[in-house]
Amino acid sequence: MAEIRRDVKPVEINYLCDKCEKGMVIKLERDVTDEKNHQCVICGEGYHFTGKGYPRIVYAPVE
Numbered sequence: 001m002a003e004i005r006r007d008v009k010p011v012e013i014n015y016l017c018d019k020c021e022k023g024m025v026i027k028l029e030r031d032v033t034d035e036k037n038h039q040c041v042i043c044g045e046g047y048h049f050t051g052k053g054y055p056r057i058v059y060a061p062v063e
């Protein structure tokens with residue numbers, strides 16, 4: 001199997017607050033399973049996400 005390479009670009013994935021629809025949700029330091037582990041930076045609304053965090057970076061192939 002030969003080594004192959006391709007160019008990728010980083011893509012940031014954010015979650016926009018459902019309540020105020022203006023703020024981005026960020027991951028809190030604590031990561032408690034049953035509690036809110038994300039918070040809106042503007043209105044402070046709490047969110048709970050499991051298995052993924054916001055914001056996060058993924059790599060997408062360059063067209």
Ligand SMILES: [Zn+2]
Pocket residue numbers: 017018019020021022023040041042043044045
């Ligand atoms: Zn908000």
